[in-house]
Structures are given as C-alpha cells and as structure tokens.
Amino acid sequence: MSLSRRTFIKIGASGAGAAGLSGLSTRWWGYDHDPVLNPSTDGDEVIPTFCELCFWKCGVLAHKKNGRVTKLTGNPDHPLSRGKLCPRGVGGTHLLYDPDRLKRPLIRKEARGRQVFEEVSWERALDEVAQRLMDVKKKHGPEAVALFLHGFGGKWFTHLLKSFGSPNITAPSYAQCRGPREVGYSLTFGQSLGSPEPIDIENARCITLIGSHLGENMHNTQVQELSTAISRGAQLVVVDPRFSTAAGKARYWLPIKPGTDIALLLAWMNVIITEKRYDVDYIEKHATGLDQLREHVKDKTPEWAYAITGLAPDLIRDSARLMAGAAPASLIHPGRHTTWYGNDAQRARAMAILTALLGSWGRRGGYLLPSKMDLPKFPYSKKYPEAPPSAHKPEPSRYPLADELLASGVCDATIPGVSSYDIKAWVVYGTNLLQSLPNPKHTIKAIQELEFLVSIDVLPAEICGWSDVVLPESTYLERCDELWNPYYKQP
Secondary structure, X not given: OEOOHHXXXXXXXXXXXXXXXXXXXXXXXXXXXXXXXXXOOOOOEEEEEEOOOOOOOOEEEEXXXXXXXXXXXXOOOOOOOOOOOOHHHHOHHHHHOOOOOOOOOEEEOOXXXXXXXXEXXXXXXXXXXHHHHHHHHHHHXXXXXXXXXXXXXXXXXXXXXHHHOOOOEEOHHHHHHHHHHHHHHHHHHOOOOOOOOOEOHHHOOEEEEEOOOOOOOOOHHHHHHHHHHHHOOOEEEEEOOOOOOOHHHOOEEEOOOOOOHHHHHHHHHHHHHHOOXXXXXXXXXXXXXXXXXXXXXOOOOHHHHHHHHOOOHHHHHHHHHHHHHHOOOEEEOOOOOOOOOOOHHHHHHHHHHHHHHOOOEOOOXXXXXXXXXXXXXXXXXXXXXXXXOOOOOOOOOOOOOOOOOOHHHHHHHOOOOOOOOOOOEEEEEOOOHHHHOOOHHHHHHHHOOOOEEEEEEOOOOHHHHOOOEEEEOOOOOOOOOOOOOOOEOOO
16 A cells, blocks of 8 residues: 555544544533433443543543444543533544544555555564564664653553563653643652642632633633632633633733743742731741742842733732732642743742742642542563663753653654664654654654654554554554543542
C-alpha cells in the first residue's frame, strides 16, 4: 500500500474532525439531568468505564446494543463526571467507529521520508518490532531505546521498556503542559499537584483564575464546581488579556499585559503582607521565610506593577483585598498548559506562595489534602533490570528539579554528540511528535538518525509517516487498562 504524506495528514485531520464535530446537537452535550430515552441508542447493556479523550478521565457509562456502543453518558456515581460529560466525551463513539482508523499493521517498504508501506499480519509486525529492538539492545545497550507516550494505554509500554532495561520513558505533555507548575508547587509545598488538580472550587468564596478559561475548556468537574460556587455567591478574580467567559462572571477582570503575571503576583503579596492581611497563625505554624519574602516584595507596590502590567494600582489593591477577605476559602487556581513565557516555574511558585499567605493549602475552599485508595501493585515475576542514568539531562544541572523525563532532552540525545550515549530506537505511543515536540525540523533531524522507529496509534498522524512499523491501537472503549486511582476529594 502506497500512502503519500499528504494522504496521512488528510486522514488524520478528517479523523479529528469526525470525533470533534459530528453529532453535537444539544441533546448530545450531556448536561441534561433527565435525558430523554431514545430506543435506537439506549442499548440493552451498560458498561462502566472512564473517558480518555482528555487527561480528566471522567466516569462513563457505555451503552451497547446489538454488539455496538450506541451512546456514552456520564456515570452519576463517579466523582469526576457526576452524571455529566462534555461534548468531547459524548463524542467518543465517533473515535471508536471512525472509518479512517488504522486497521492493520504497516511495515515500511522504502527509505524513511517516503510514505510507502505494506499491510502485514500481526505476527510478522510483532516479530519485526521484537527483532529490531533486540538488535539495538545487543549493539548499543537497552538504554538506546526510548519510549514517548501519551494516554493511559501507555502504561503497558512503560512496563515493557522498564523490563527491557531502558529508563528513557517520557511524555511530551509534561514540559508543554504541567511540568513548570509541578516544580513551582513542589518547591513551595513539597508536593506536586498531579491530575486532576486537588482543589475545592465549589466551597471557595473567592476564585482567582490566572490565564485559566473555565467554561471554555473540557475540565468537566471544575466547570460544574465553578457553576456551583457562583450560585453560592463566590466572587471571581480573572487575570486574562482576553475578556473570557469567566471574565464575564468576574467581580474583577484584570486585562494584564501578556508575560507580566509575576509582577502582579508580587504586587498582590506586597498588599497582603504590608496590610497584614495574610493568615498569621497559619504562616507561623506551617511556613518559613516570611521575613525574607517581606523584604523581597517591599518595593513591589501596585504602582511599581502598574508600569509593568498596565493594571491600575487601585484594581490591584482591591482584588488583593477581596482574595484576602475570603481566605482561607480563597482559591488561586493553579492552571493547566502552564508553559507560556519561559519564567513559568517561577510564576507557579509565586502562585503557590500567595496560596500559602492566604492559608488555603489543605483548607476547605482551597487546596485539598487528597485521599487515595491503597491498591496492590501490579504483580511481576521479577524486578526490573538495573538501568543506567536516563538521557534526558545531557547537561546535568540544566533542569535539576524536573521530576519527569524531558521529551526534548531525549530527542536531543538521539542526535550524535549531544549526550554521553545516543538513542537509536524510538517507541512512540499515542503522541504525534511532529506536533507535540517543539521545532519539528529538529525532531525530523533526530528521526533520521534512528535505526528503528515504531509508532502505535488509533489514527494516522505525521509520526506514522516517518515510522518503520505502524501498529494499530485499540481505543479506550476497547482496551483493558490498569485501574485509574488518582488522588482526589474521594477515592
């Protein structure tokens, strides 16, 4: 089978469009408390699972009829969906039955860079992958194989790579989405936030959104809780250059100059500390360094911030007083997709410090100290083999606080001469590296240095066109995955 690169891209785009746009009448938005039953879709079997069309993993009820999934609804007993799904969640059947899904394994027939493939049997494809990976291991060592992954199904490939002996397992989403935030909160509280974020929106009296667009994104639970909080009288402070949906509900909208958020955060600290509006007992019991912080922000007045942010001093003072007046039920939302301007870890750290001043960490209406069920670990017959240090830090002191492998670093280590050893094979699960890594030309340069590349996905993507072997994957509605056991308000 010969496929052009244009065809690969076109197929991928049409698949995404089908999943995202088809069937979104108002009844399918999932927000009706008492949906009208439809005999053609309501099925004769209901199977509980969770959605994986975003990281939130809402509880889902899959309705089956005559062997087909006919409808997806929110599980009313699940703490994240609470009986409701977003438009993306109810559209999951379109991914399941997308006509452009990858259906059979493909093996490259011509040199990498041309999309000429042959459909083969699973037996031949798996033998090819196993042999090529073992060849790399024998020649270069197990650490020469790297796994890039996204999504819950990648857990199985994580176990595979660890058993293989490679430590080089990375998710591009870490650096692009939440990595800087996790570093900032870990430095402040000794604990990262994870997903979903352990925040108590519905019991907050004041909610501060800094570049977060609740009501326009797919964070199902948080949108529901925000609606509840507003109905209970919660006040919003929205920091956003754009007049967002949330800004339309806000007591204070701060149309900040892009890239100046830290100046605003420091000015808020200045007001709260100089006017002694912080939680004195909480800080004395749980914090250190208040004197140093007071000294650091003493000249970071709202007037100082005005010249940087473009926000009027009175607006900065009034919003700070509102936040402090609602404490400890005053929530500084930590945000998602936090890689913005290059100072992102420090911005997250400033948000965390402000949270501490308000006494909101571990308090009702602020940040939760979440619970988690104690489940046994997956049983293995033996321990993973010892592996050498990972390749994500070619410069050891560059990102010493990153708690996950950096995908860009693994990409760099694939190019000879960058790292102490070179990556020679990639296993790519559920992530399109030409889109999920910065600088596609650099990514292609790294790919051209590889001895082997296998990609596993549901739909064709650009990375498939550069792969030596392409393996079709099951959707989240077809797989048996590990148990999803996140920290949250309740297990």
